[in-house]
Amino acid sequence: MISPTLVFGWGNPSRGDDALGPLFVEHFIALAARHPEWGAIDCLTDFQLQVEHALDLQGRRRVLFVDASLDAAPPYTLARIEAARDTSFTTHAMSPQAVLKVFADIDDGEPPPCWLLAIRAERFELGEPLSAAAKDNLAAALEAAADWIAATD
């Protein structure tokens, strides 16, 4: 059974702040368990976004992508995203906009409404823990996600 809401975080849990995406999902699952009124939510993680993740969007009503970002203003940015053609289509790590474009191309339809929650990150070294700033940003991002659930319901 596909849930109408998908929360998808990605990153490498062992590379410092790159863990923000999967860590967010881990915390969000605990948060959602305390909010049954949010309804059924599927939560997924992966190392990187790739073409097959377009198939995870099928049958959704709303999708929240979550990633670590060096570009986002701290503590996070949250923005609606649209399908876009970019050069990440031919890399091992695609942008969420490019995944939406793959969905549109192979599914002959518009992707569901999608947002990108980009959490400000600082360090990406293998074996390093989450930075102090990233921990604070993660907490703020979780609050933003709760607001997003309410605002997009």
Add this chain to the structure above:
Amino acid sequence: MTFELETARHPEKLRRVAIDPVSRVEGHGKVTILLDDDNKVHQVRLHIVEFRGFEKFIQGRPYWEVPVMVQRLCGICPVSHHLAASKALDMILGVKQLTSTAEKMRRLMHAGQILQSHALHFFHLSSPDLLFGFGSDPASRNIVGVVAAHPEVAKKGVLLRKYGQEVIRMTAGKRVHGTGSIPGGVNKSLAAEERAELLKDIYQMVAWSREAVGIIRGLFEQNLAEYNAFGRFRSAGMCLVRADGAMDLYHGGLRARDIEGKTLFDHFDYGRYWDVIAEDVKPWSYMKFPYFKALGTEDGSYRVGPLSRVTMCDSIPTPLADKERETFLAFDGGSAAGATLGYHWARMIEMLHAAESIKDLLHDDDITGTELMATGERQERGVGVIEAPRGTLIHHYRVDENDQVIRANLIVSTTHNNQAMNTAVREVARQYLDGVEVTEGLLNHIEIAIRAFDPCLSCATHALGQMPLEVAIVGADGTVIDAATRDHRGLTREVV
């Protein structure tokens, strides 16, 4: 392989062209080309920033954690590290023979990995190059262009990739960070419903894999002269083979052949790989250069991966792939088997072999068995080798009496191919960049040569805003003449 363009005699008098990093190749790489005032190529080097933290990350950990944690070394081929580490730790536990169920589950997982990795590479990373031509507009040479021109090709690529991921999920227990393979065996077999689910689509996957071989064969037929000549060079090679000489991507002995095709060693016990392989260090590169000890640092360079495996095995133990192998080797008098772009054809033959192997394993009742673990006499040192999608992968560990890893050494496929990729880039530069204007289209040829090897560079780090392509032209006096950046948002030209 050729070395004449590796080091210029008077580099201070030359103009530098840098591509940093190489786009559409995972991680960070940089190509530098030194040209003289007449645009003649004098020196070409591919610099790969090899990650040096593997050993530190693993050392000090209890050995049973290793097969899971090494997946975090690489977001591109975590299953390869998972299985290579498991094999090394089988040896630490003194397990010489896995149970039939355990070995077949691991083989199934590995075949799923080969299928999904090769599908991604061919359909989404390389097909834009191949389907639109090397000199075409970079803006159209991406998967969107492929979708527009060949919608069914792109869709099949996505679904093949997804199927391989499902095989991994069902054998590893999880979609990512799987735990299925453990030292001494596996922790699960295939449930009846999982088997039924995978059986539903496997015949379609075999059919699509056959079509993919047909696509690349057709491309070679249509572009014979260009494909055969592109980045072509002669090379020694290495791969695992089964006891009867057949292809075996999961287990076997090492086979090596020199540039003339003469066998250097065969069925060599990989548990003592250091007797036949050493690693050279060059001052201009962070990445080591492995070589066959018997031939020395220059003559002993070799390549690994699909092209070596398909051309060096005596047969492929699944019928459709073996027939395609025979066609590949016979094509145009064997020309494709020596071409750098032959990697793509060989890769698709392996994808077909992986699909056929999955089909055969799903029909084998051992895959649902209950004997999952074997035991043996504890050892101090273990070596695990598999043929990962990109080539031979070596994991080597020493574990102390407290069960802690005290030494770890990994030689990944891209390191084995370091010299071969440098040679391919040099050949392409010699063919396409000598005496002509340096354009983005021509620089694409260099990327295409590197991409044929499907290198996985510094793994698994990514964040929004990273992975740009930077091109800089620097004069002999060190002045930047021109610079441009291309990232996922497009091309930004910097006026200098």
